[in-house]
Amino acid sequence: MLAPTPASPESAGMSKPALDRIDDHLKRQYIDAGRFPGTQLVVFRRGNIVHSSVQGLADLERKVPVRDDTIFRIYSMTKPITSVAFMMLVEEGRVALDEPVHKYIPEWKNLGVFQAGIAPAFLTRPPARPMQIIDLLRHTSGLTYGFQQRSNVDAAYREKRIGEVELSGTLDSMIADLAKIPLDFSPGEAWNYSVSADVTGYLIGKISGMPFEQFLQERIFNPLGMADTGFFVPADKAHRFAACYNADPGGMMSFHATEKKGGLSLQDDPTTSSFLTPPSFISGGGGLCSTAADYLTFCRALLAGGELGGVRLIGPKTLALMTTNHLPGNRDLPAISRSMFAEATYNGIGFGLGFSVTMDPAKTLLAGSPGEYAWGGAATTSFWIDPAEELITIFMTQVLPSSAYPIRRELRSMVYAAISDSNL
Incomplete structure (x- = not known):
C-alpha cells in the first residue's frame, strides 16, 4: 500500500x-x-x-x-x-447483527445469568432475552474479563484463564469453557468490557470457513x-x-x-x-x-x-x-x-x-x-x-x-x- x-x-x-x-x-x-x-x-x-x-x-x-x-x-x-x-461478513449476507449467538454456538443456548454461588455450583436464572451478535460487538453480551475482579463470574474466568492472550488453549476450548460459566447479566442490560471480541473472532472462523x-x-x-x-x-x-x-x-x-x-x-x-x-x-x-x-x-x-x-x-x-x-x-x-x-x-x-x-x-x-x-x-x-x-x-x-x-x-x-x- x-x-x-x-x-x-x-x-x-x-x-x-x-x-x-x-x-x-x-x-x-x-x-x-x-x-x-x-x-x-x-x-x-x-x-x-x-x-x-x-x-x-x-x-x-x-x-x-x-x-x-x-x-x-x-x-x-x-x-x-x-x-x-x-462486519465484512455481515455485508456479504452471511450473518446478521440481530441473530442469536447460539445459532452459531449451540452449546450456549441455555446459558443462565448468575444469581449466587461459586464455580462450579452456580445458581442461575434465565436471561431476559438471548445473547445477540450485536451484544458481542458492543460489549453488552453478559460476558466479562477475569481481571475485572468484581464478581464470582470474574473469578471463574480467572480460574480457567479465559481470554488471557499469553496462554495455552484455543478458541474452541474457550467457547467450551464459557458454556459452563453463567453470564454476568442478561444480554443488553449493561455494558461490560469482556472477551466478546475473542468470541467474535471465533465466529469469523466458523462463518467464513477459514481460520x-x-x-x-x-x-x-x-x-x-x-x-x-x-x-x-x-x-x-x-x-x-x-x-x-x-x-x-x-x-x-x-x-x-x-x-x-x-x-x-x-x-x-x-x-x-x-x-x-x-x-x-x-x-x-x-x-x-x-x-x-x-x-x-x-x-x-x-x-x-x-x-x-x-x-x-x-x-x-x-x-x-x-x-x-x-x-x-x-x-x-x-x-x-x-x-x-x-x-x-x-x-x-x-x-x-x-x-x-x-x-x-x-x-x-x-x-x-x-x-x-x-x-x-x-x-x-x-x-x-x-x-x-x-x-x-x-x-x-x-x-x-x-x-x-x-x-x-x-x-x-x-x-x-x-x-x-x-x-x-
Whole structure:
C-alpha cells in the first residue's frame, strides 16, 4: 500500500510549534521521568502525515532505540480490526447483527445469568432475552474479563484463564469453557468490557470457513499491505520487537498515577516473549502485534470511508453504522457500564460496534468532535479518528496498565490544541 506523503503541519492547518510541544512533554514528563521507556507518535491530517516522532528506548535492557518500524503489542487495538472483519461478513449476507449467538454456538443456548454461588455450583436464572451478535460487538453480551475482579463470574474466568492472550488453549476450548460459566447479566442490560471480541473472532472462523487469523491475513492485512501485523513476531523481525514494562513494581494491574510510584519493571522480554511463536489461542480481543505505520494504514482506510488505494474493506454506510452509539437507550457509558476498567474515558462517550464513540465532547471535558471514534490497548497504545477534522492520531509505547497515567487525555488536549484551521 502506498505510504502517505509527509507534509508540513501548516499545509494541513496545524501548528508545528504546538506539535513539537507534545514531543517535549513526552520526553520531560514520561521518558526522562522513567515512566515510559520510549514513545512513538503519528498525527495524520487531510491526507498527510503532519507529525511523526520517535523518542527513547524500545528495550531499556539492551539500549535499543524506538524506531519508525518498531513492533508493538497492540493488545485491545486488535478489537477494531476484528470488528471490521466481522462486519465484512455481515455485508456479504452471511450473518446478521440481530441473530442469536447460539445459532452459531449451540452449546450456549441455555446459558443462565448468575444469581449466587461459586464455580462450579452456580445458581442461575434465565436471561431476559438471548445473547445477540450485536451484544458481542458492543460489549453488552453478559460476558466479562477475569481481571475485572468484581464478581464470582470474574473469578471463574480467572480460574480457567479465559481470554488471557499469553496462554495455552484455543478458541474452541474457550467457547467450551464459557458454556459452563453463567453470564454476568442478561444480554443488553449493561455494558461490560469482556472477551466478546475473542468470541467474535471465533465466529469469523466458523462463518467464513477459514481460520480467523487466515481471514484477517487474506481479507485485511495482505490487501492493505500491513506486512508487520500479526499474532506473532517472526524471527526475521524479532530485532524490531519492543520490550513491555509494568508501571507497578509489584507487577500488578492496579497502579494509578496518584499512588506511590516505583521504576518500570520488565513485564515481557522481547527475546523470550511468547509473541515470538505462533499462539494456540488466536485472540481477536488482544492478540495482535503491529507497527504505527501498519495501524495508520488501517485507520486511513476507515477515515476514507472503508477504502484505501483501491482496496475496500467495508462500505461507508456500514462504517457509519459501526461508529454510531449502539448502547441501549442511546446512553453513554457511565449510565450503563458495570465494568471496572475500559480503554476509554466515560462521560459523554458511547460505544459502537468495536469502537468507543464521542457523543458529547463537552461532557468529556476534552476538545474533540462528535462522532470521533477510538480505542486503545493494555500497554498504553491508543488511536483515535476524527472524521470531522480529517484527523488520525496514533500513539505507541509499552507500559502496563494503560490506566497508569493520564497520557491519552493529555495527548487529546495537545493534538487538538495544535489545530489552527478547523473544519468546524
